Amino acid sequence: MADTPLLECRNVSKAFGAVQALYRVDFEVRAGEVMALVGDNGAGKSTLIKGIAGIYPFDEGDVLVEGRTVHIHGPRDAARLGIEVVYQDLALADNLDVVANMFLGRERTRTGVVLDESSMERSSRETLDSLSVTTLQSVRQAVAGLSGGQRQSVAVAKAVMWNSRTVILDEPTAALGVAQTRQVLNLVRRLAERDLGVVIVTHNLHDVFEVADRITVLRLGQRVALFEKGQTTQQEVVQAITAGTLDNVPGMQARAEVGA
Amino acid sequence: MTEQRVEPAVVDDPTASGIAEHVPAGAAVDEVGESRRLSGYVRLWWQAVRSGELGTLPILVGLAIILVTFALLEDNFFTERNFTNLILQMAAVATIAIGVVFVLLIGEIDLSVAFVSAVGAVVMTLLLRPGEPGWPWWLAIGVALLCTTAIGFIQALVITKAGVPSFVVTLAGFLIWSGVVLILTTQYSTAGTIRIQNDVVIGIANDFLSQLWGWILGIVVVAAYAAVQLRAALTRRARRLASKPLALIALQTAGLAAVTFAAIWYLNEDRGVPKVALILGILLAFWSFVASRTRFGRHVYAVGGSAEAARRAGIDVDRVRIAVFMISGFMAGVGGIMLASRLRSVATNTGGGNLLLLVIAAAVIGGTSLFGGTGRVIAALLGALVIASIQNGMDLMGLASGTKFVITGLVLLGAVLIDAFAKRRRAARGGV
Numbered sequence: 001m002a003d004t005p006l007l008e009c010r011n012v013s014k015a016f017g018a019v020q021a022l023y024r025v026d027f028e029v030r031a032g033e034v035m036a037l038v039g040d041n042g043a044g045k046s047t048l049i050k051g052i053a054g055i056y057p058f059d060e061g062d063v064l065v066e067g068r069t070v071h072i073h074g075p076r077d078a079a080r081l082g083i084e085v086v087y088q089d090l091a092l093a094d095n096l097d098v099v100a101n102m103f104l105g106r107e108r109t110r111t112g113v114v115l116d117e118s119s120m121e122r123s124s125r126e127t128l129d130s131l132s133v134t135t136l137q138s139v140r141q142a143v144a145g146l147s148g149g150q151r152q153s154v155a156v157a158k159a160v161m162w163n164s165r166t167v168i169l170d171e172p173t174a175a176l177g178v179a180q181t182r183q184v185l186n187l188v189r190r191l192a193e194r195d196l197g198v199v200i201v202t203h204n205l206h207d208v209f210e211v212a213d214r215i216t217v218l219r220l221g222q223r224v225a226l227f228e229k230g231q232t233t234q235q236e237v238v239q240a241i242t243a244g245t246l247d248n249v250p251g252m253q254a255r256a257e258v259g260a
Numbered sequence: 261m262t263e264q265r266v267e268p269a270v271v272d273d274p275t276a277s278g279i280a281e282h283v284p285a286g287a288a289v290d291e292v293g294e295s296r297r298l299s300g301y302v303r304l305w306w307q308a309v310r311s312g313e314l315g316t317l318p319i320l321v322g323l324a325i326i327l328v329t330f331a332l333l334e335d336n337f338f339t340e341r342n343f344t345n346l347i348l349q350m351a352a353v354a355t356i357a358i359g360v361v362f363v364l365l366i367g368e369i370d371l372s373v374a375f376v377s378a379v380g381a382v383v384m385t386l387l388l389r390p391g392e393p394g395w396p397w398w399l400a401i402g403v404a405l406l407c408t409t410a411i412g413f414i415q416a417l418v419i420t421k422a423g424v425p426s427f428v429v430t431l432a433g434f435l436i437w438s439g440v441v442l443i444l445t446t447q448y449s450t451a452g453t454i455r456i457q458n459d460v461v462i463g464i465a466n467d468f469l470s471q472l473w474g475w476i477l478g479i480v481v482v483a484a485y486a487a488v489q490l491r492a493a494l495t496r497r498a499r500r501l502a503s504k505p506l507a508l509i510a511l512q513t514a515g516l517a518a519v520t521f522a523a524i525w526y527l528n529e530d531r532g533v534p535k536v537a538l539i540l541g542i543l544l545a546f547w548s549f550v551a552s553r554t555r556f557g558r559h560v561y562a563v564g565g566s567a568e569a570a571r572r573a574g575i576d577v578d579r580v581r582i583a584v585f586m587i588s589g590f591m592a593g594v595g596g597i598m599l600a601s602r603l604r605s606v607a608t609n610t611g612g613g614n615l616l617l618l619v620i621a622a623a624v625i626g627g628t629s630l631f632g633g634t635g636r637v638i639a640a641l642l643g644a645l646v647i648a649s650i651q652n653g654m655d656l657m658g659l660a661s662g663t664k665f666v667i668t669g670l671v672l673l674g675a676v677l678i679d680a681f682a683k684r685r686r687a688a689r690g691g692v
Contacts, residue, residue: 089568093570093633095564096562101569105559105574107555107558118495
């Protein structure tokens, strides 16, 4: 049981025209672990998570959720399967308060019409408290007035509120200062402690070594390394990112397959 | 590849997930406790104002300044008769402005409302003409409103499906519907004026409630307000959430009662509470409810705040946009019928003049942000009151038209500047 990954990609590939963005990539995340997904620009990190999120389908390969092959045709499907993605731009409506944002698109109503504000407010508060997000003065505050770290916290809380099992965070600390980065990394650890599978996409190796349990390295659309954090060094990871050994030249292979 | 479509059950209640087993932390309790004391509540409110959440504060202050100024400058301003006239003048503008508020909330604009309102008025008037076809008033009004709503729908289709900015589409609408009004009025009458010959329709803007009904109405309004506020506060208290202090609810209810009863007493001194005020009140209450208490209203604000966030949250952004332009068309129709009823006729110039400018100015002066996502339905009423007061006061003082335009323009400019500064303030606070 424990060995079955929450989310697994087997041999997934994706091409955009002549560009092979992903080539037979294996990727997995288990319950209770933080899996870092690293790689240089253009390595295929975003393509991989967008494929998992159902923004577009993979050309080939399988996606498995808790050991079962699934087909994700859109963000809604991904959400149904317990996969939530927190994108870099967070997708929060600045003019709405924290509660409204956390329930956006899935508002609770009484008799189908009237918003059940107090019930939504209570659940929002409880979710935030359970993640030990205590820096928010009020959940009725407009998101526009929040700091970067607070916004990230709200976006993460929004993602975990819907019974998600896997949370994918895209560059969660990219725009944050030192103290707020700490806040968010603590939050990431807490998600894993609650037995969620956490994928953190980042450029920042310092962050990676701080929170990740394992590290997947992509380079030019292929997985070039999978490290256990305890058995590797920052230098080794950098080596993999910049010069990891590729199985073959993806462009050539892809063209051959298209021709066949 | 094995095709196995997995469709796990969606559990709506997050408390069932085991996520929400934690006891609320100290931070929440502080806020809850703070909010229940009057002083604490006022402090939280003032904090919000300082951070750019101005709400209706500037407009109420502005309205007070305007009323006091005219009361000092012009003896006839604060008379029963003038007060009644003010309400009659303002009702149609406020009604059309309700629709404009919705359009501004999603960050769009509707420049066609004035002539769409005229189309509604003309269609109704033509259908009412005795004998040709001489429809009953309710059918004529219903068909007229159907027409204006359909116009909103068509314009919205072009805006959403073709991706053309609403500014251009509704500008085209402005021209098209002004043309349609001209064609219809000149085709069916040589003089270009068609009289309304139906007592019910004329009564909309020219009838008054009896004194007794006026008082009953006032009591119902105040009681309903108090009941809604009290119920909300008690529910929130029962769930241990931050809630308004009861003292504040009492104060607000008393304030509302004072204003309402003073207004009714004053109106009763003249001809009574105008019917059109009752209609406007019902429309304001209904659309306020839609905007602030329903899922649709929440989505309207979300689309205005961030269309991308709304789309990713699974909201059908185009459908919200289309619905909002239909509301705009519908409310324009209602306002057009009020105007026609007041003038007892429609003519070639119906919907022309500065009606469009007054309506949009009313929505903006009332505190609806042109940047989308901020504002309340009540802005339509407050803005229309400001504009009607200025116009009415300056009319009484016998100022030249030029002066009146300049002053109205300056008030509009002031309102937009306040909005821009408030937005900057909000952005500065939320600086990442």
